[in-house]
Amino acid sequence: MINKLLQSSGFKRIAIFVLIAIILYAMRSMINLILLTFIFTFLMDRLVQFIEKKIPLNRRLIVIVSYACIVGLFSYGLVMYLPMIAGEITALIKQLTAFYTSKHDNIVLSYVMSRFEEIQISSYLEQGFTFLIKNLTDISKITLQVLMALLLSLFCLLEKPRLIEFTKKFRTSKISSIYVEIEYFAHKFVGTFGKVIEAQLIIALVNCILTTIFLWLLDFPQLGGLSIMIFVLGLIPVAGVIISLIPLVIIAYSIGGIMKVLYVGIAIAVIHGIETYILNPNLMSSKTNLPVFYTFIVLIFSEHFFGVWGLIIGIPIFVFLLDVLDVTDSKKVL
DSSP, rough: OHHHHEEEEEEHHHHHHHHHHHHHHTTTTGHHHHHHHHHHHHHHHHHHHHHHSSSSHHHHHHHHHHHHHHHHHHHHHHHHHHHHHHHHHHHHHHHHHHHHHOOOOOOOHHHHHHHHTTTTTHHHHHHHHHHHHHHHHHHHHHHHHHHHHHHHHHHHHHHHHHHHHGGGGGGGGGTHHHHHHHHHHHHHHIIIIIHHHHHHHHHHHHHHHHHHHHHHHHSSSSSHHHHHHHHHTTTTHHHHHHHHHHHHHHHHHHHHHHHHHHHHHHHHHHHHHHHIIIIIHHSSSSSTTTOHHHHHHHHEEEHHHHHHHHHHHHHHHHHHHHEEEEEEEEGGGG
């Protein structure tokens, strides 16, 4: 009975999955490089495939030109706009801090701020600023990881046909049984994790553009810093909208009182409606749209185990696990 269980395909698949998880955990110090490389490779491959359909050019030429354009635009943006955006983020933090530490005449607002003090919101803000400062001091390390990930993804796409041909040789090797299971998980991973990440990026970008336009119409200051904050928080499903609403409401009250807060609330509600009823149904399957309770539970646990990365990749990993367990259908993810 035990021998039959050990030799079953289901047990073998679970054992290999656990082994992959253990290996990834052992390589957790390299998780930034691994995830960035996968995300860059997946997104750039999708871009190259799209261009190939529109313009019949040599694939390698499209890859090189695409990477050159993106790296060039990224470098130009850093040189031209990084100092301005850094100044706007600093001013934004000062504005939020000043609002939190000052006294307020509004009874409702005073009550809310007193509740914040009771749950020691200042300690959470302090931890957040400490994390931000720590990451800013490690900017050279992060930049190196991004460059390495871009370089690895470039080589991967340049040699994609050769890589596929070479990798297929393992199917007839002495570890063919292991290779078959890894190939199965790899197809599932690309079909769920990659495409959900792609959908999250598109949704975050659309939300960022629409919200920035609304804020510009409402004469908000520090639009550069706010747009980056909205985009980054937009990568966090459901919770990102709620988290980004807090500083927006504070700034709205500071510059225009209750009426400005009302306008911001209406704008965010409209944008959230566009995301819920237009973007999500077209970019993700209905089963990928998890209940809000599940979403928050996954985010809490993934943040605990993976840190900040967990807020972004927690939902895609959970969707991947659902797909492996046949709870969802990856073919429905566009």
